Amino acid sequence: MQGQRSILMLATGVVVGAIALGLLRLVMLPALEPVHYHANWALWIDGKRVDLSADRYMEDVAACSADASNITAPQRVHMHENNPDVVHVHHAGATWAHLAQNLGWGIGSDWIYTDEGALYREEGNVRLTFVLNGLPVPPAHNRVIQPGDRLLISMGEEEIDALVRDRFPTVSSDAPGFDAGFDPAGCQGSAEETFNERLRRAFWF
Numbered sequence: 001m002q003g004q005r006s007i008l009m010l011a012t013g014v015v016v017g018a019i020a021l022g023l024l025r026l027v028m029l030p031a032l033e034p035v036h037y038h039a040n041w042a043l044w045i046d047g048k049r050v051d052l053s054a055d056r057y058m059e060d061v062a063a064c065s066a067d068a069s070n071i072t073a074p075q076r077v078h079m080h081e082n083n084p085d086v087v088h089v090h091h092a093g094a095t096w097a098h099l100a101q102n103l104g105w106g107i108g109s110d111w112i113y114t115d116e117g118a119l120y121r122e123e124g125n126v127r128l129t130f131v132l133n134g135l136p137v138p139p140a141h142n143r144v145i146q147p148g149d150r151l152l153i154s155m156g157e158e159e160i161d162a163l164v165r166d167r168f169p170t171v172s173s174d175a176p177g178f179d180a181g182f183d184p185a186g187c188q189g190s191a192e193e194t195f196n197e198r199l200r201r202a203f204w205f
Contacts, residue, residue: 037147038175039087041096044154044167045112045120052084056115057103059088077145078102085172089145096151097141109139112155125157131168136160148176 043050059078076091077099087099100107104115110122122128130140131152137143140151150171154163 035090035092036179037089038178039089039145039147039149039151040085040172040175041087041099041149041151041153042085042167042171043112044152044156046156047158049170052079052103053082055082057084058082059102076102086175086178087145088178089147092144094145095142096145096153099145100141107141107153109141112153120155122155126155127157129154129158129160129163131160131164134164134168136164147179150175 043052058080059075077087077089077094079086080088097107106113110128112120112128114120120126120128128139129152130137131154132140132143133150140153150168150173152163152168152171154167158167
């Protein structure tokens with residue numbers, strides 16, 4: 001009898017302790033800050049801008065999820081509404097290579113692989129150049145996309161100075177305007193965390 005009472009008291013203590021810890025976490029847990037910002041980019045190969053406006057490069061808004069803990073790779077960074085200029089970012093760690101991968105492309109430090117299976121590599125006078133926010137930078141494929149970034153990716157024979165002077169200005173600069181606007185997806189990331197979602201995080205379920 002004494003043993004059963006001890007087990008019951010122990011079990012009660014564990015339950016009360018778990019509830020107390022969960023309530024403490026609920027009070028102390030910082031709210032999730034939804035990620036939702038935009039950047040601009042343009043991709044050029046052999047002196048021609050690559051047209052990325054086709055439907056296959058766009059994220060289907062119906063596929064998006066409002067649950068930030070269950071977001072898929074294409075939802076982290078993508079484009080919408082046949083607008084190839086604006087990149088929609090919903091994950092703070094998304095890189096330009098992630099974006100390319102979600103489009104079926106691949107970009108490395110000295111190569112580009114298209115969604116049609118063509119491989120372009122640096123060879124001879126042909127080089128892969130990244131111009132970020134007006135400045136030539138080392139390979140930027142693994143750089144995290146920052147709010148308002150403007151990136152030119154060019155594979156070709158053009159001199160860097162010419163790319164900065166003549167081609168970079170063609171990269172759109174309207175990303176900041178999208179930050180305050182409506183994102184046409186359920187995974188827009190602009191919705192605040194609900195109490196139920198906060199409660200689930202606090203109690204680990």
